[in-house]
Amino acid sequence: xxxxxxxxxxxxxxxxxxxxxxxxxxxxxxxxxxxxxxxxxxxxxxxxxxxxxxxxxxxxxxxxxxxxxxxxxxxxxxxxxxxxxxxxxxxxxxxxxxxxxxxxxxxxxxxxxxxxxxxxxxxxxxxxxxxxxxxxxxxxxxxxxxxxxxxxxxxxxxxxxxxxxxxxxxxxxxxxxxxxxxxxxxxxxxxxxxxxxxxxxxxxxxxxxxxxxxxxxxxxxxxxxxxxxxxxxxxxxxxxxxxxxxxxxxxxxxxxxxxxxxxxxxxxxxxxxxxx
Amino acid sequence: xxxxxxxxxxxxxxxxxxxxxxxxxxxxxxxxxxxxxxxxxxxxxxxxxxxxxxxxxxxxxxxxxxxxxxxxxxxxxxxxxxxxxxxxxxxxxxxxxxxxxxxxxxxxxxxxxxxxxxxxxxxxxxxxxxxxxxxxxxxxxxxxxxxxxxxxxxxxxxxxxxxxxxxxxxxxxxxxxxxxxxxxxxxxxxxxxxxxxxxxxxxxxxxxxxxxxxxxxxxxxxxxxxxxxxxxxxxxxxxxxxxxxxxxxxxxxxxxxxxxxxxxxxxxxxxxxxxxxxxxxxxxxx
Numbered sequence: 001x002x003x004x005x006x007x008x009x010x011x012x013x014x015x016x017x018x019x020x021x022x023x024x025x026x027x028x029x030x031x032x033x034x035x036x037x038x039x040x041x042x043x044x045x046x047x048x049x050x051x052x053x054x055x056x057x058x059x060x061x062x063x064x065x066x067x068x069x070x071x072x073x074x075x076x077x078x079x080x081x082x083x084x085x086x087x088x089x090x091x092x093x094x095x096x097x098x099x100x101x102x103x104x105x106x107x108x109x110x111x112x113x114x115x116x117x118x119x120x121x122x123x124x125x126x127x128x129x130x131x132x133x134x135x136x137x138x139x140x141x142x143x144x145x146x147x148x149x150x151x152x153x154x155x156x157x158x159x160x161x162x163x164x165x166x167x168x169x170x171x172x173x174x175x176x177x178x179x180x181x182x183x184x185x186x187x188x189x190x191x192x193x194x195x196x197x198x199x200x201x202x203x204x205x206x207x208x209x210x211x212x213x214x215x216x217x218x219x220x221x222x223x224x225x226x227x228x229x230x231x232x233x234x235x236x237x238x239x240x241x242x243x244x245x246x247x248x249x250x251x252x253x254x255x256x257x258x259x260x261x262x263x264x265x266x267x268x269x270x271x272x273x274x275x276x
Numbered sequence: 277x278x279x280x281x282x283x284x285x286x287x288x289x290x291x292x293x294x295x296x297x298x299x300x301x302x303x304x305x306x307x308x309x310x311x312x313x314x315x316x317x318x319x320x321x322x323x324x325x326x327x328x329x330x331x332x333x334x335x336x337x338x339x340x341x342x343x344x345x346x347x348x349x350x351x352x353x354x355x356x357x358x359x360x361x362x363x364x365x366x367x368x369x370x371x372x373x374x375x376x377x378x379x380x381x382x383x384x385x386x387x388x389x390x391x392x393x394x395x396x397x398x399x400x401x402x403x404x405x406x407x408x409x410x411x412x413x414x415x416x417x418x419x420x421x422x423x424x425x426x427x428x429x430x431x432x433x434x435x436x437x438x439x440x441x442x443x444x445x446x447x448x449x450x451x452x453x454x455x456x457x458x459x460x461x462x463x464x465x466x467x468x469x470x471x472x473x474x475x476x477x478x479x480x481x482x483x484x485x486x487x488x489x490x491x492x493x494x495x496x497x498x499x500x501x502x503x504x505x506x507x508x509x510x511x512x513x514x515x516x517x518x519x520x521x522x523x524x525x526x527x528x529x530x531x532x533x534x535x536x537x538x539x540x541x542x543x544x545x546x547x548x549x550x551x552x553x554x555x556x557x558x559x560x561x562x
Binding site: 011012014015017018019021022023025026028029031032035044045046047048089090092093095096097100102108112114115116117118119120121122123124125126127128129130149152153156181206209210212213216217226227228230231233234239241244245248251252255256258259260263264266267270271275 | 279281282285286288289290292293296297299300301303304307362365366368369370371372373375376378379380381382383384385386387388389390392393394395396397398399403404406408409412413436439440441444445448449482483486487490493496497499500503504505517518521522525526531534535537538539541542544545546548549
């Protein structure tokens with residue numbers, strides 16, 4: 001065997017190995033997707049049914065059984081609402097820290113990061129009682145507020161690291177032309193950092209969409225997002241695997257696709273810029 | 277820019293986060309030191325350490341702490357070891373590299389409740405699950421995973437979710453590895469193992485530290501997987517600290533004990549956070 005052939009064989013084995021592991025790890029997702037097109041009887045048949053006539057019944061029944069659209073709407077409102085709110089609060093802060101850093105900017109950033117370390121369960125009781133006393137149990141308002149505060153440090157942090165890299169000369173030029181700080185943000189910084197802002201938003205949406213501590217503890221039905229709706233399928237009475245699969249596929253598909261597009265931002269955001 | 281304007285721009289973020297940190301936490305501290313009753317609020321008096329004593333002497337406390345730590349350490353071990361190996365494996369180009377990468381990281385984006393239900397039902401169900409079918413095909417007795425090995429089942433679910441995160445971080449970090457250095461080592465006759473051991477691993481030291489600390493924050497708080505799949509049982513076999521506190525707060529409505537437990541969870545997380553912030557802060561350039 002020549003050296004070239006040897007190298008090719010090595011690449012082939014590496015590839016084969018990598019593909020096998022990837023397919024095994026992806027299998028549960030694949031199986032969920034396939035099961036969603038089966039009848040309930042096919043879904044629990046042993047040996048597993050591989051060849052069958054696909055049906056879309058589960059998808060329509062998910063709507064009837066658990067009012068999918070209502071819960072999807074809750075997920076969309078809470079994820080997008082809190083993301084927009086967090087951006088509105090974070091953009092000015094990140095802007096001022098990036099363009100006019102003071103002596104304590106670094107400390108402020110690190111302190112913000114430290115608030116992420118507060119485990120949710122440590123404040124479960126007071127948040128639950130506050131929500132109860134203000135009539136916010138099972139309301140989207142409570143979830144939007146909590147998600148906003150939960151993601152605010154990450155959003156500030158990511159925006160800060162983008163803004164920091166913007167050329168300062170542009171701002172100076174704008175100021176020479178008589179721009180106010182407000183103009184600087186709205187007419188110069190924002191248009192230049194649209195890409196950065198949208199990827200930050202994407203990450204925040206993914207995190208809110210999958211959040212499942214507060215959405216399970218603070219909502220029941222009215223405001224329950226998809227994570228909480230899926231949890232209702234855990235009841236032992238009857239096996240509804242096909243419907244569960246259809247509901248899960250609908251709940252996860254958009255976020256998995258979002259996730260594929262924001263891999264890099266995810267690494268940066270979740271590691272607070274420690275890994276780029 | 278004037279100092280006052282800078283302050284004004286930062287104020288909303290700082291004030292909100294300060295409130296988010298201080299108000300609930302001081303309420304937790306307050307609740308943890310009083311006798312709490314929703315029905316007779318006048319009886320709410322200061323009781324000192326009594327709630328902590330009650331929480332710590334609960335028969336579920338010791339299992340919950342040990343389960344929390346077993347879960348944490350097992351998942352960290354699995355995700356870091358396999359994460360490093362897999363990311364080194366898929367770092368070199370091969371057929372369909374991009375697709376393999378997408379397949380490998382996908383489980384990270386599955387919401388925890390879906391994750392738990394797929395595994396509980398379609399994989400681990402002792403009669404109709406894929407694992408049961410595999411056991412049967414091999415002529416073995418099917419295992420009832422969730423009742424026989426509840427904590428291990430949770431470890432499998434959580435590792436399945438977090439291994440992709442480790443891979444994602446390590447793959448990103450490996451892209452910045454110096455290829456010239458690797459080529460030079462190869463020229464000097466270094467084997468693949470040597471390159472992995474003496475170049476790749478040291479290059480990954482920092483990302484590994486970061487992954488360990490970020491995962492620790494999330495793994496101490498594992499909740500939905502337990503709630504949906506085992507409900508903390510059988511007995512306390514899969515109850516962790518987070519689940520125990522949830523149980524006391526919202527199922528038994530023992531506000532005082534749950535607050536005492538919550539504070540213990542905060543202390544535990546802060547020990548971890550202390551190291552994380554030091555590691556990240558060192559590399560922060562302003």
